[in-house]
Amino acid sequence: AQKVTQAQTEISVVEKEDVTLDCVYETRDTTYYLFWYKQPPSGELVFLIRRNSFDEQNEISGRYSWNFQKSTSSFNFTITASQVVDSAVYFCALSEALGSAGTASKLTFGTGTRLQVTL
Amino acid sequence: DAGVIQSPRHEVTEMGQEVTLRCKPISGHDYLFWYRQTMMRGLELLIYFNNNVPIDDSGMPEDRFSAKMPNASFSTLKIQPSEPRDSAVYFCASKPTGTYEQYFGPGTRLTVT
Numbered sequence: 333a334q335k336v337t338q339a340q341t342e343i344s345v346v347e348k349e350d351v352t353l354d355c356v357y358e359t360r361d362t363t364y365y366l367f368w369y370k371q372p373p374s375g376e377l378v379f380l381i382r383r384n385s386f387d388e389q390n391e392i393s394g395r396y397s398w399n400f401q402k403s404t405s406s407f408n409f410t411i412t413a414s415q416v417v418d419s420a421v422y423f424c425a426l427s428e429a430l431g432s433a434g435t436a437s438k439l440t441f442g443t444g445t446r447l448q449v450t451l
Numbered sequence: 452d453a454g455v456i457q458s459p460r461h462e463v464t465e466m467g468q469e470v471t472l473r474c475k476p477i478s479g480h481d482y483l484f485w486y487r488q489t490m491m492r493g494l495e496l497l498i499y500f501n502n503n504v505p506i507d508d509s510g511m512p513e514d515r516f517s518a519k520m521p522n523a524s525f526s527t528l529k530i531q532p533s534e535p536r537d538s539a540v541y542f543c544a545s546k547p548t549g550t551y552e553q554y555f556g557p558g559t560r561l562t563v564t
Contacts (some may be wrong), residue, residue: 367551367552379553379554379555381550382552439553
């Protein structure tokens with residue numbers, strides 16, 4: 333069974349601080365995919381990034397960066413120089429590889445980390 | 452391009468009433484997913500469709516819940532009769548074949564009193 337653990341329930345930082353959101357996953361699959369989604373106060377879920385299990389290269393997108401380490405089954409998310417607009421709940425998710433025709437890779441979500449950025 | 456569209460955005464109903472939630476997936480996306488989000492259980496997959504056909508409904512909580520997809524651009528999730536414990540945010544998501552990331556609608560916040 334797949335499992336995603338986000339141990340940090342809530343994090344509070346002051347604007348311009350760097351913050352790292354932790355994600356640890358469990359899976360028996362050799363090929364899998366990891367995701368981060370953002371849920372701002374308005375409620376929608378916004379896709380941020382997908383990583384494949386066979387590509388451990390870290391990724392940077394503006395102030396966002398992701399550190400994928402298979403050895404520790406972690407896929408951590410860092411926001412550099414946080415801003416108030418980063419305040420949201422962030423979800424890490426895991427999916428298996430695509431199955432047979434017609435089947436979808438179901439997403440297993442973590443419980444989310446609520447990030448509060450204050451002035 | 453328009454994203455996933457859900458209606459209504461908010462629904463308040465009394466216990467025992469029928470509730471119908473609606474979803475229009477992104478054009479060209481042949482997978483459609485219904486999720487429920489609660490504080491206690493987080494995000495749960497209820498059911499998903501491929502090419503309008505239900506593939507996996509193992510997450511549907513009980514017979515009071517039913518979902519249909521009569522065509523590629525429309526799906527409904529119906530609860531009959533509704534109960535207070537059905538209060539949650541219901542999300543619809545879609546994706547095209549061959550990809551992994553799902554694109555979510557804004558959600559419907561359901562309150563059953």
